[in-house]
Amino acid sequence: DSGVTQTPKHLITATGQRVTLRCSPRSGDLSVYWYQQSLDQGLQFLIQYYNGEERAKGNILERFSAQQFPDLHSELNLSSLELGDSALYFCASSVEGGRNSPLHFGNGTRLTVT
Amino acid sequence: GQQVMQIPQYQHVQEGEDFTTYCNSSTTLSNIQWYKQRPGGHPVFLIQLVKSGEVKKQKRLTFQFGEAKKNSSLHITATQTTDVGTYFCASGAGSYQLTFGKGTKLSVIP
Numbered sequence: 001d002s003g004v005t006q007t008p009k010h011l012i013t014a015t016g017q018r019v020t021l022r023c024s025p026r027s028g029d030l031s032v033y034w035y036q037q038s039l040d041q042g043l044q045f046l047i048q049y050y051n052g053e054e055r056a057k058g059n060i061l062e063r064f065s066a067q068q069f070p071d072l073h074s075e076l077n078l079s080s081l082e083l084g085d086s087a088l089y090f091c092a093s094s095v096e097g098g099r100n101s102p103l104h105f106g107n108g109t110r111l112t113v114t
Numbered sequence: 115g116q117q118v119m120q121i122p123q124y125q126h127v128q129e130g131e132d133f134t135t136y137c138n139s140s141t142t143l144s145n146i147q148w149y150k151q152r153p154g155g156h157p158v159f160l161i162q163l164v165k166s167g168e169v170k171k172q173k174r175l176t177f178q179f180g181e182a183k184k185n186s187s188l189h190i191t192a193t194q195t196t197d198v199g200t201y202f203c204a205s206g207a208g209s210y211q212l213t214f215g216k217g218t219k220l221s222v223i224p
Contacts, residue, residue: 056211100162108156
């Protein structure tokens with residue numbers, strides 16, 4: 001158990017809809033990352049937060065947004081969903097968010113867009 | 115973030131054979147991290163290498179960081195069925211974000 005909690009585990013929704021994925025980091029970790037993993041694909045970095053502030057942005061679509069709240073949990077919002085958004089979305093956390101900080105991943109949210 | 119290329123993409127080995135995956139970059143890396151993702155699971159941090167020429171061992175796993183800090187390898191001796199999964203390298207030189215390689219998917223035939 002990594003200590004990172006992601007909800008829900010599974011989401012099935014229709015094209016055009018909006019969903020929210022939730023992540024609670026490990027106790028003591030200040031930084032949260034979001035990654036997208038499509039079938040047989042690697043981990044695509046979406047966005048990183050550190051102590052409530054956006055720290056780094058990857059290939060995140062404009063239809064996607066995220067935030068980290070004062071209690072350090074994070075939410076990833078995906079809107080105007082398309083079939084291609086179907087993927088496994090991982091949240092990870094680290095203590096300080098620097099490049100030498102190991103990431104601890106949650107179990108992921110599997111999103112299916114129909 | 116730094117681009118890291120991993121080879122091979124897939125590897126099938128007989129149980130008991132050795133396995134190696136390589137991670138290469140065209141630029142110098144400040145560090146390299148290795149993760150393992152079991153089928154249906156999430157990536158799990160294995161190790162981090164920081165120094166040029168560094169070698170670290172974890173039981174049957176040997177991790178190396180190249181002298182020029184542009185490549186790294188993960189070698190598994192005498193694979194077991196529990197080694198099945200995808201192995202990712204990741205690096206974040208010059209930025210906060212970690213960029214992951216596409217991974218090497220290891221299958222072990224009993």
